[in-house]
Amino acid sequence: AQTVTQSQxxxxxxxxxxxxxxxxxxxxxxxxxxxxxxQPPSRQMILVIRQEAYKQQNATENRFSVNFQKAAKSFSLKISDSQLGDTAMYFCAFMSSTSGTYKYIFGTGTRLKVLA
Amino acid sequence: TAGITQAPTSQILAAGRSMTLRCTQDMRHNAMYWYRQDLGLGLRLIHYSNTAGTTGKGEVPDGYSVSRANTDDFPLTLASAVPSQTSVYFCASSDPAGGSFDQPQHFGDGTRLSIL
Known part of the structure; x- marks a missing residue:
């Protein structure tokens, strides 16, 4: 079974x-x-960035980028030039297809606080 | 605005009572999901539906039931609520079968349910 771990x-x-x-x-x-x-305090779940496993190039979206290490099964998120609006809970998620069923597995989340 | 609508936004329910959380999407997505979000546990999948007419059990299905009579609606029912079902419930949808495999999930704004 797939698992996702967020250690922070x-x-x-x-x-x-x-x-x-x-x-x-x-x-x-x-x-x-x-x-x-x-997930900001408003409780909405907002997609930040996505990465296809078959692509070696790391995805980037403005100030957000990932470091995808497939062999190490690592998928870290880098936020540059942090802003107060980045304060939120961040969830890592894994999605695959098994026998036609598409399942998403979420980590337990990291609560990020941006300090003024 | 297209998206997912959940109702109610919040609810206080006496233990032993039944409750149906409503979820409607207007994106014609094939797949729909119900999650519960608990502090320290992230999002855990309760039930899912790949297409209208089919449903499947997720990680924590006990005490919950779902139906998928049509593409747009995916209600979640608690037949006899217990305090451990106090949580925030999120409905989500995606369309991996109808589009590219990398479709992320779209989330509703959640329902905060308190069982007393």
Missing amino acids: PEMSVQEAETVTLSCTYDTSENNYYLFWYK
Whole structure:
């Protein structure tokens, strides 16, 4: 069974600094997708970035980028130039298809606080 | 605005009572999901549906039931609520079968349910 581990329950970063959130996963599959979701205090779940496992190039979305290490099964999120609005809970998620069933597995989340 | 609508936003329910959480999407997505979010545990899958007319059990299905009579609606029912079902419930949808494999999940705004 697939698992997703986020080992940092809480983190903080000074405004304008860079922070990296870690995520590791376990799977025997070769074709899968990885996502980072952000959940601000408003409770909405917002997609931050996605990565296809077959692509070696790391995904980037403005100030957000990932460091995808397939062999190590690691998928960390880097936030550059942190802003107060980045304060949120961040979830790493794994998605694959088994026998036609598409399942998403979420980590337990990292609470990020950006300090002024 | 297209998306997922969950109702109610919050609810207080006496133990032993039944309750149906509603979820409707207007994106014509094939797959729909119900999660519960608990502090320190992240999002855990309760039930899912790959297409209308089919449902499947997730990680924590006990005490919950779902139905998928049509594409748009995916209600979650608690037949006899217990205090351990106090949680925030999220409905989500995605369309991996109808589109590219990398489709992320779209989430509703959640229902906060308290069982007393």
